[in-house]
Amino acid sequence: MTNVLAVAEHRRGDLRDVSYEAITAGRELADEAGGELHVAVISGDTDEFSERLNREGVDRVHTVDYGEEFNHDVYHQAVTQLFDAVDAGYLLTPNSVNALDYIPAAANALNLPVVTDVIDLDGGDESLVATREMYGSKVETTTELDTGRAAVTIRGGEWPATEDGGDAAVESFDADIDESAVRSTVTGFEEAGGGDVDISDADVLVSVGRGIEEEENLDLIFDLADALDATVSSSRPIVDNDWLPANRQVGQSGKVVTPDVYIAIGISGAVQHVAGMKGSDTIIAINTDPNAPIFDLADYGVVDDLFDVVPALIEEFGG
Template sequence: MSTILTYIAISDGKLKRSSLEVLSHCKSLADASGASCEAVVIDANASSFIEGIQKYGASKVHVVEDPIFKNHMNTPLLKALANVMNSVNPSVFAFASTEGTKDVLGALAANQNAAVIADVASFELIDGGVKAKRPVMAAKIMNNTEAKSDKVLVSVRSGSYDLNESPESAEIVNIDFSMDDSEMKSTLREIISASGDTIDLNEAEAIVAAGRGVKDEDGKALISELASVLKAGIGASRALTESGVYDPSLQIGQTGKVVSPQLYIAVGISGAIQHVAGMANSKVIVAINKDPDAPIFEVADYGIVGDLYKVLPPFIEEIKKIKS
């Protein structure tokens, strides 16, 4: 029986939602094709995450636990992933498309002589491989691509699939890991966190994004208040990160983060192609802009034409009422 394996990433001591979305999809592919749906978790406290992973249908959870995985380091992660592939021999190894994944995917493919399709919006199994849809040209075009190989690695954009609980009592397989200091190519000295918003935009269920229409501290305060009532992350267009109004880590778009939350509220953002490239995959898009012809309305599910300084206060009040 072939195996579809999902890598479960851990961030800040939590299971990454985007990995569980990928696992949910792999479970349905495995059920439909008769393959085995398995997962691997690699962390300093990997075994503490098994219960959470079992909820999403993995029949086997491979566990690599070692203090070296306290922080993301490419060399040990690559070695652990290669060990896991050697031991499990999956036909498909699926990842959430995170910054960490981007760092190691190519190297793992080379190490394992596997085919790789990165950053897809969806994928399915075909005879002898995988077929995927991949957004290209700033998400203006969907590219259909196929990889035919006995081992295919695929990374999936967050928000591409829904979470589907399907509890299993999984078999736990501990995979030995050891790494000599001499094998390390770099040393982690210090982690300097970005000074931006604390909600990880890649994992946020809702994002309030500010554009050049947000002109001053009053505007920023409205954005913060809306984000706070929605428990949303704050993002920004390049106009506001380049001018120093928001931290560069909050930039969304072609040269910023690619996000796909359940709800994206674009406030005072025109909808330039380079911005849309980073948020078009969001489930529900709301745009607030005073220009009725702003291109952001072409991708929005709901649009409010008006001055954000007048629209946001009653909008926030209504949400507060609904929440209470």
């Protein structure tokens, strides 16, 4: 029997959606290992966060009330102590900037192997097989560990968010934080690339690719986004041309998004882009090429010129 400790992630007062995906992945792993799923939330409004994390499949929620935002030294100490306290074998987190900051140090302290950016897990209390993607998501590889102990970071969008309705016990964990070892503090936030939106939080995304042809034509895409109360995102060529900032890019070298609706306009569907949006609930593709790979993934497809389709959509929804 091997227990799983999944660490939730929050930023600027909000739990990130990938925290709920980590619960799903953690529950599956705990079932295979015959153990319990423990979920931890560290810092911030732990009372509110613990209520939201008490979801189906969670056995216990642990709160560490120390500070407001992520801090490497605090998380390192709290996670290593809690991991031992709950007798866990697997440490599970999102594959995020924060987690990749402290997980190597925590894993080193706990003598755990580390597998990052995982898209699938198959394991038990004595072994683990982790699936990852390489070469721009063109190849899937498996990492086999002959141990029931490991630190794993999961890619967002690969597991569905867990359902509401948990009845787990919520316990406050009194971590023994050595304040002399806390050598940094958060003084503020600044969005990278001058971005004013976070596409990973959007419910509806209107995403544009090289089919838009010219920068001036982006006005058409923003008009559609306004009509749909959506957010504009893009594939890499649009960012490479400096037509949109990097914070709007979807894909392996951009952001992973899981909106309710993803509208791909003039996007062929290269594997690097698909890796960032395949977890969307509903995918709609508009492209002149009926053989474009994006149609293999789309729930609905329109084979037509975007300069005819998009104005018609704006008229329909913007009137």
